[in-house]
Amino acid sequence: MNELAALEAALVDCRRCPRLVAWREEVARVKRAAFRDETYWGRPVPGFGPADARLLIVGLAPAAHGANRTGRMFTGDRSGDVLYAALHAVGLASQPTSTHIGDGLELFGTRITAPVHCAPPDNKPTPTERITCGTWLDREFDVLTEVRSVVVLGAFGWNALLAVLSRSGWSVLKPRPAFGHGARLALTKSGREIELFGCYHVSQQNTFTGRLTPAMLESVLVNAAQAAALESGATH
Numbered sequence: 001m002n003e004l005a006a007l008e009a010a011l012v013d014c015r016r017c018p019r020l021v022a023w024r025e026e027v028a029r030v031k032r033a034a035f036r037d038e039t040y041w042g043r044p045v046p047g048f049g050p051a052d053a054r055l056l057i058v059g060l061a062p063a064a065h066g067a068n069r070t071g072r073m074f075t076g077d078r079s080g081d082v083l084y085a086a087l088h089a090v091g092l093a094s095q096p097t098s099t100h101i102g103d104g105l106e107l108f109g110t111r112i113t114a115p116v117h118c119a120p121p122d123n124k125p126t127p128t129e130r131i132t133c134g135t136w137l138d139r140e141f142d143v144l145t146e147v148r149s150v151v152v153l154g155a156f157g158w159n160a161l162l163a164v165l166s167r168s169g170w171s172v173l174k175p176r177p178a179f180g181h182g183a184r185l186a187l188t189k190s191g192r193e194i195e196l197f198g199c200y201h202v203s204q205q206n207t208f209t210g211r212l213t214p215a216m217l218e219s220v221l222v223n224a225a226q227a228a229a230l231e232s233g234a235t236h
């Protein structure tokens with residue numbers, strides 16, 4: 001088993017956050033009516049994408065009836081519909097849809113993860129839960145040695161990621177820069193460099209209102225892919 005597979009195998013058995021363990025399992029037991037015939041994943045959701053990814057996409061946490069149901073990041077919900085359509089449009093995904101593990105979807109040079117791996121009530125992990133789960137993201141960063149660009153979806157993810165990176169020795173500008181769509185921030189650690197790209201979250205709250213359009217999302221992905229020296233089928 002390679003290092004990333006070993007990390008993922010350990011992650012999916014994690015039960016460090018009692019509140020989140022109870023919630024993810026309760027949601028998986030009660031289910032949403034539309035999915036009552038499905039078996040929910042109901043466990044920590046590992047990152048999705050190859051170990052040699054140069055571009056990392058960081059959200060916040062799995063959705064209760066999306067990734068907590070399907071077991072794959074941003075899979076099976078409206079946010080994921082928007083994200084994967086954009087990834088496909090710029091040549092970073094093999095198909096525009098992501099419905100379930102085994103649907104044939106592949107990411108090219110790109111991986112999606114989160115600073116919190118279990119679905120939280122109201123999509124709001126506590127500060128303690130973010131710190132606890134941040135150790136997994138820290139380890140994932142160490143294993144993903146090829147990552148050069150990180151697209152961060154939303155202010156919660158931005159702050160959570162910066163806290164993780166700061167704790168693990170990455171040099172972060174002080175005062176910590178505020179999240180913004182289009183914000184860019186370079187970080188270094190032991191001679192390694194990465195660049196963060198801020199992007200509004202792909203939640204319905206943003207995409208239904210037009211705050212985040214497909215063109216805006218694709219533009220950030222293209223910029224991040226170019227910074228990571230990653231080929232994309234960019235149209236922007």
Ligand code: SF4
Nearest residue numbers: 014016017044118133
């Ligand atoms: S949120 Fe993270 S640390 Fe907490 S139980 Fe889930 S995987 Fe473990």
